[in-house]
Amino acid sequence: MTAALLTLADSRLPAGGHTHSGGVEQAIAAELLTDPASLALFLRRRLTTSGAVAAGLAAAACRAVDDTDVVAALAALDAEADARTPAPALRAASRQQGRGLVRVGGRAWPHPAWAALPVQPHHPLALGVAAAAGGLAPRDAAAAAAYLSVSGPATAAQRLLAMDPITVAAVTARLGPEVDAVAAAAVDGLPAAADPLLDLLAEVHTVRTDRFFAS
C-alpha cells in the first residue's frame, strides 16, 4: 500500500500541482517570504491552517467512499470544503487541482467512486477518493494532503527565489514531524482553521497579470 501513498505525494504525479504556488508567489511579492527562515515560517503557517483543513477533508472523503450514498456524502464534503475556503481564488485553485487529480487518478486507480465526485471537486476530495481507490486508509489521505500543503509551495519558492534546492529540501524535511502531527490530528475530524493572510494573498495574486503561477 505504501507505493500508492508515495505516488500520490510525488510532485511528479502529473496532476497540475506544479503550476500552483500555494500563496508563495504573492508572499514573495509582498516581501513576507525572502529566505529559508521565512519560508519555514510560511510553510508552517500554511500547514497548520489550509494543510489541516485539507487533511481532514481528504480523510473524510476517503471514508465517504464506503458510504451507502457516496454521491451525497462527497457532495456534502464538497460543501464543507467551500465553507472552509472563503476566498474565491482559493476555491478555484482547489477545484482546478481537484480536476487534475481526477484526470490522472481515475486512470491510475480505476474505481466507481470517481464517478461519484462532483465535476470539479475540491482537491482534498479528489485526494481522498484517490487514496481509497489506491487501497489506502483515511490516515494516508490525510498524510498526503498535509505533505502536499508544504511540498508544492516549497518548490515554488525555490524556483522564484533561486534558493538552494538542498536548503529547501531540508526545510521541508524538518517539517516532517509537524506534517505527521497535523495529519494525525485531522484524520478524525474536519478542522476549520482559517488564515485571512493566505486568503488575501490569493485574491491579490489572482488579479495580477505578471504571474508565473496559477495561484
Added chain:
Amino acid sequence: MPPDHNLDDYVDPYDPGHRHGGPLRVGLGGPVGSGKTALAAALCRTLGAEYDLAVVTNDIYTTEDADFLRRNAVLPDDRIEAVQTGCCPHTAIRDDITANLDAVELLESRHPGLELVLVESGGDNLTASFSYGLVDVQVFVVDVAGGDKVPRKGGPGVTASDLLVVNKTDLAPLVGADLGVMRRDADAVRGGKPTLLISLREDPAATEVAAWVRGEVRARALQSTS
C-alpha cells in the same frame, strides 16, 4: 489492492492515439524569438476562415502572446486561453500537461464544433518537446538568426518534431547563415520528416505551413472515420 487493478486495464479509451473526434491539436514549440507567436497568428489568419479554430498560449510570465493575438484581431477573446506554467514552460507541455489539457478541454466545451487547436509553448530551449498526451502533431520553430548550426545541434524539437520550420530566411545574408547547410543538416537528423524554410516577413500567410496543417487535419478526419 482492489481486484480490478491489473495491467489489462491500461488499454485506455482516452489515449490521444485513440481519441476519436474532436479537433486536431497542433503543438508549436521552439526557442524564444523564433517566431512561434507570429506563426500562430499567421495560421489563424490563413486558416481561420476554413476551420473552427482556437489557440492556447503558454507565456512564461505575462499574457503577452495571448494579448498579441487579440491585438491583431486574429481571433476573438473566447478562442484564446492563456495558461500559467509555474516558472517551468517545459514541464507544462511535457511532464505535467494538466493546465494545458484543462485549457484545451475548456475551449472544446465552449466551441463544440472546434476543428483545430494550436497549442503554443512558452519559449524554451532545443530540448523542449510536447507530450503526445497533449497534442496530435507538433511543429518546432527555429530561426536562421540563431545560427546555421541549430539543426546540427539537434535535440528532440529538431529531430523528432512532425514538422521543423526554419523561420527568417530573409535574414540569412545578414547573419551569414547558409540555408543549404541548415536544410542538409535538418534532413540528416530528421529521418525523412519534413522541414520548411520560410520567412514570415516575406510570406505573412505562412502558406507552406498552413498547407501542411491542412494535410494533418484531413489525415485526422480520415483516421476518425475509418
